[in-house]
Amino acid sequence: MLKRWLDSYALITLKGMAMGAADVVPGVSGGTIAFITGIYERLLLALKSFTPKALVILKREGFAACWQHVDGTFLVSLFAGVLLSIAGLSHGIVYALENYPLQVWGFFCGLILAASVYIARSLDLLHSKTLLAIGAGVLVALLVAVLRPVDVPVNSVTVFLAGAIAICAMILPGVSGSFLLLIMGMYPVIIQAVTELNLTILSLFLGGCVLGLMAFSHVLYWLLQRFRQITLGVLTGFLAGSLIIVWPWKRVVETRVDRHGEVVPVVQENVWPWVYEAASGSSSQWLEVTAMAVLGIVLVLVLEYVGGHAQKRDL
Template sequence: MKHYLQWLIKGLAMGAADVVPGVSGGTLAFILGVYERLLAAISAVNITAVKLLLRGRLKAFWQHIDGTFLLCLFSGILLSIFSLANVISYLLIHRPVPLWAFFNGLILASLPVLLRSVSWTMVRGLLLLLGVMFAVVVGSLAPVQLEPAPYIFFLAGAIAICAMILPGISGSFILLILGMYAPVMLAVTELQFGILALFASGCLIGLLSFSRFLNWLLKHYHDATLALLTGVVVGALYRIWPWQFQQQLLSPGQYQQLADSDFLLAVVACVAGILVITLLLNLERLFYQAGKGAE
């Protein structure tokens, strides 16, 4: 039962991150230690899983895809998205600086844990730098404007879902860069089911294929892949720096001259982010201690 609750809470954290453009639920999965298991579970949705399902071996199918883990995690993600979407949308409009400061605190506090998880060599250090550069370049891209053909929705779904499970890269931000964020949102609001089916199909194909690729990398080049992904997470800090104007990083003082920097509130939010991620990283130990205390 304790494991189920931990997975649900971690799913809640991932869902909250997915709501914010520029932040990825994959980042939180990576930080919270469920990333590799998530990739393995998604990768297990394969021919073997389909055969088990068609033969009516439901228990074997559920165990094969790590169903309980996926159910708890995705329940938390969906619950978080539906419950926090309005709150985060309000903060993005009225209090963006403290919101970005909160996520900066989350990532900064998790870096020591991520760095300790890799046995460092010169090659892995270079991969870390490569990951940082990749995330910064992606975060610097300017959005384009498109009049998309139907097949573009399929391609956009496949690309965006890959970004969503890649730590440090936001799927919604990739849609924005591709010029597809507004068309997809329009399809959602106007219930254009044909377009949404194409987009969802792209997401499904992208998720199953890219998760297999990442899972293969982690199995064969574990520490090198972790080093690269850690670099992507570090590079994501560029995109979510609280004080930015026209994609230029500013100090709080410089930003104050252009708009209200909310400096004190941002500091409080950053500290809150550090405390939240510290709590999430120690969930297992806290649940264990609570169980011992109950005995």
């Protein structure tokens, strides 16, 4: 029994690590990983349990009852994996994006494509409301894709608010918290804080994350309970539409100089590999990118199998 319990929560930690790895990359959502691996609704339920009722249970029945009420071991196991992954992979992700960007984006294209199909399988695709919800999600993704990064002043308030906003996106399948940080101009700030272990910025950011999680989890859980098909339809559409954000081959249309004096792209358009080669003078590396996309698809299938197997074992 103890071994089964340890194996179960070790697996949850691994799922948390997968979520953390996804959350580091702009355009990819940890919520997608949670959904694929079968822990999404348990995560929302645990997060929304942090209410005054939990304090009443703590006072009347003690710590053990309160810990069970909030599913504390599950949350600690999961977020330990998330934090370990972010701390351990932030350097590697930054290095990969700088040196192998096409392959990285190809991998996440495959991941998102397979995840979209996975979530869509649970929907009634013959119902007009579901189709409209999917269309609305795709439209929102397209609108997000054309947002331009802005320079936000880095101070206690903006870092805290960035955490609150980004974490709401991180628990939504298809919505990338890292991408929203990029739009707000806070992504390099947070990544640098992680790599340099800047506890001041990290504490403010995590404080915002906690507030955002506590507030938004109630809303999202309520939507899933009462409007499940429509909510999942919107999320599926957004997930599928986000492929436009992570498409590997882009042509820079407009640039700007950021606050560090570096030239960064502001407007980019997706192009075919051969157009990318003509515009950039660089190889499209389409074979490697395709291979990484296939790897992303395979990973989703593996995660789906692991999640389904774990759920059956727990029954």
